[in-house]
Amino acid sequence: MNQERSLDKMKKLIISIIVSTLLASCYKDKGNYVIDMPESPVLQNLDTLYEAMTGDSLVIQPKIVGLAAENLECDWRIDVPEALVPEANHYKGNALRIVFGLEAKRYTARLTVTNKANGMKYFYPFKVQGVTEFSRGTLVLSKDQEESKLSFIKADNSVQPNIYEVINGQPLPAEPLQLHYVKNQFTGNTPLGYWIISKKGGVRLNVNSLKKESEKPGTLHDNFFLAPPTINVGSFQAHPQGVLLGVINDKFYGGATTTWDQSATYGMFGTYADGDYDLSSKFVLSTVNNNYTVIGFEKNKKQFVRINLYGSPMYFGTQYSAIGSDIFNPTNIGMDLLQLVQINNADTYAYVKNANGQIYELMFNANFAGPFNFTSGHKRLFIRPEWITADTKMLASRSGYIYIAAQNQIFRYNPLSEQVQSLKTDIKGEVTMLKLEDDESTLIAGAAGTLYYLDIQVGKSGELVKKIEGIPGSPIDMTWRK
Numbered sequence: 001m002n003q004e005r006s007l008d009k010m011k012k013l014i015i016s017i018i019v020s021t022l023l024a025s026c027y028k029d030k031g032n033y034v035i036d037m038p039e040s041p042v043l044q045n046l047d048t049l050y051e052a053m054t055g056d057s058l059v060i061q062p063k064i065v066g067l068a069a070e071n072l073e074c075d076w077r078i079d080v081p082e083a084l085v086p087e088a089n090h091y092k093g094n095a096l097r098i099v100f101g102l103e104a105k106r107y108t109a110r111l112t113v114t115n116k117a118n119g120m121k122y123f124y125p126f127k128v129q130g131v132t133e134f135s136r137g138t139l140v141l142s143k144d145q146e147e148s149k150l151s152f153i154k155a156d157n158s159v160q161p162n163i164y165e166v167i168n169g170q171p172l173p174a175e176p177l178q179l180h181y182v183k184n185q186f187t188g189n190t191p192l193g194y195w196i197i198s199k200k201g202g203v204r205l206n207v208n209s210l211k212k213e214s215e216k217p218g219t220l221h222d223n224f225f226l227a228p229p230t231i232n233v234g235s236f237q238a239h240p241q242g243v244l245l246g247v248i249n250d251k252f253y254g255g256a257t258t259t260w261d262q263s264a265t266y267g268m269f270g271t272y273a274d275g276d277y278d279l280s281s282k283f284v285l286s287t288v289n290n291n292y293t294v295i296g297f298e299k300n301k302k303q304f305v306r307i308n309l310y311g312s313p314m315y316f317g318t319q320y321s322a323i324g325s326d327i328f329n330p331t332n333i334g335m336d337l338l339q340l341v342q343i344n345n346a347d348t349y350a351y352v353k354n355a356n357g358q359i360y361e362l363m364f365n366a367n368f369a370g371p372f373n374f375t376s377g378h379k380r381l382f383i384r385p386e387w388i389t390a391d392t393k394m395l396a397s398r399s400g401y402i403y404i405a406a407q408n409q410i411f412r413y414n415p416l417s418e419q420v421q422s423l424k425t426d427i428k429g430e431v432t433m434l435k436l437e438d439d440e441s442t443l444i445a446g447a448a449g450t451l452y453y454l455d456i457q458v459g460k461s462g463e464l465v466k467k468i469e470g471i472p473g474s475p476i477d478m479t480w481r482k
Contacts, residue, residue, distance in 0.1 A: 041066045041113050041122055049127045052100035054208075058128070061095035064113060073114040078107050078128060104130040104208035132208045138480040140451070141179040141196060143432075144473030148172035148198060150179075151471050152210070159470040164196075167210050175199035177233060179477040181207070184242035184261045191481070192242040192261060195220075201231055207481070216264045223255075224269045234281030239292065243267040245285060245313070250278040252296065254313040273307055275315035282340040283307075284348060291369035295348060297337040304330040304350075306368045320368065324376035328362055335360065338388055341396040347377070349402065349415055351388045359385035363415065383418055387411070393434045397456075403443060405431035410445055410454070410462065423462025425454050432474040438482075446475025 046062040064072060076091040080102060083089060091098065096111075111124040138153040150164040150172060164172055178197040184190040193213060194205040202220035204213045217223040220231060234247030243255025244267065251272035259266050280297040287293075294307035298317070306316040318331045325331075335352035338359070342348040350362040363377035382388060386406070393405040402413045407430055410423045429448025436443060442465060445452045449472065453465040 039066055039115075040120075041072070041115070043111075043113070043122075043124055046111065046124055046126060049129060051129045051131050052102075054100060054102070054104055054130055054132050056100060057097070058100040059095065059097050061097075062111070064094070067113075067115055068117075071115055071117040073116055075112040075114070076109070077112075078102070078109045080107060100128075100130065102128075102130050104132045104135055106130070130208075134210050135208055136481055138478060139179060139181075139194065140446070140471055140478045141176050141476045142446075142449075142471050142473045143176050143476050146174055147473075148174055148176040148196070149472040150196065150210075153468060157466070157468050159468065161470060161472050163210060164205075168212050172196060172203065173198035173201050176476045178236055179479050180236060180238045180244065181479040181481065182238050182242045182244065182267070185240040187261060190242065190261060192267070194479070195236070195244060197233055197236055199233055202233070216266075217268060223267065225265075226271075234279065235283070237283075237285045239285070239309075245294070245309075247279045247281050247283065247296075248272070250299075252279055252283075252294065252307055252313050252315065254309060256312070258311060270312060273313040273315035275317060277301075277305065277315060277317065279305075280337045280340075282337055284340055284342045286342060286345050286348075286366070286368070288345065288367050288369040293366075293368035295340070295342075295366050295368065297333075297340065297350075299337065302333045302335060302337075304333070304364075304366070304374060306366075306372065308368060316368075316372075320366070320372040320374045322374050322376070327376040328379040330364065330374045330376065333362075338390050339392055339394050341394060341402060343396045343400055343402075344398050347415075349396070351382060353388075359388045361415070384411075384413075384420065393431055395434050395436060397436060397440050399440065401456075403434055403456075405434055405445065407431070408447065410434070410443070412456070412462070421461065423454055423456075425452055425462050425464040427452055430474075433476055433478065435478055444478065446471070446478070448474065451475060451478070 042065045044063040050060060052058040074094050076096045078089040080089050107128045109126050109128050113122040136155055140151045142149045149162055152160040152163040175198050177199055180195040182192045182195060184192060191207040193207055196203050204218055206213055212218045221227050228249055232249050236244045236246030239245050241257045242261055243257055245254045253269045253272050255267035255269060277298050278300050280299045284295040285292060286295060292309050296305045296307055298305050303318055305318060306320050308314050308316060322330050333352060335354045337350060337352050339351040346365060348364055352360050352362060359382045360379055361382045362379050365375045367373045387404050396402050402415055404411045404413055408427045410431060412421045412423060427445060427447050431445050431447045433446030441457045443454045443456045451468040454462040455465050456462055
């Protein structure tokens, strides 16, 4: 036993000496080496992103220096997840010259440069964005007599009227209401489709071809997991995740977001938010601390109601604390709602009418993301009651102004001071649409086949920037891709 212990001690001592010697030699090694690295190529004129028109030529011709031409080999690949034969999108040559036959999507691509003299490979990633003639431009929904019309405005402001009928060979549903471009802002603004909404239904278009969707539900009726017997649309808004939310048959529906946004079931409607209520078509989609909630109005009980979006919409009615109810009681307004607008997810303005026909302006703040508070601000007779009906074109800007159309005029209303200013541009015909550009420096008014672009920047009073004519009938709504 003692002999075994002595042998163990001897082994440990020998190992310790070897490790110490190795560490010492490593410490003394100053790393004074001469490494002969192979010469690397220098790549010029290769961008990180290329746009390719579907059906047109795609040519990428970088300049490669630092390698002898006879030792240079280039391999190109475009990754197409849906391709049955991935190698079909692999190419050889110092330049990529192909007819781009892929869809209008963004594809990951890579150039591999090989030095045949030593086998070294160098990788250069880039992306290819497929586009069509419809990838950029403006869509306008209009009503021509009793028919719905869709027009496409190119970047040069030329108008292609009746584009839906030309491409799809059929008319749109009658009684047009809204046009929505749905995109998922949480996945890099992934475009998901256009929805054309009418009073009794709607159709969804592919964003790149403007064809009625065939892979995803192409009609509003097909967008239900179980559609109701009849569809009577109040209004919709687009959620930032790229689905529609809104009022159908006086109930609140929300598109499903619990799956991949390219799935055919993404955005489809399940059952409506359960509850005993009948909603007005006017509602506000508000965000507080990145939580989206809905301010609605129960039109029979004449009260403001809370709807939360917990995966799917849930109706909570008047389950909130009413603060300042001596100004007005949100659970018992006693008047009919005509219009509802909100400024910067904060001050909300409701325009209501009593039994005598008087129009009141109600200002409030609602935090339905918790704590669940409804704070009444003011209640006063509106200074221009003749402007306000259920069909009035009205919208609020982030700057705090409310723009209101009355016949062929547009007014800028400051709800804090009750100051009213008439915008300068002379509009021919009744204003049937108001829309703000993304940066809200321009107000777009639609009237009698024409779009008027008005300058509303600080210090401006609605001077005409440009106008686009040739829209069939009266503009109802519009959207765009830039």
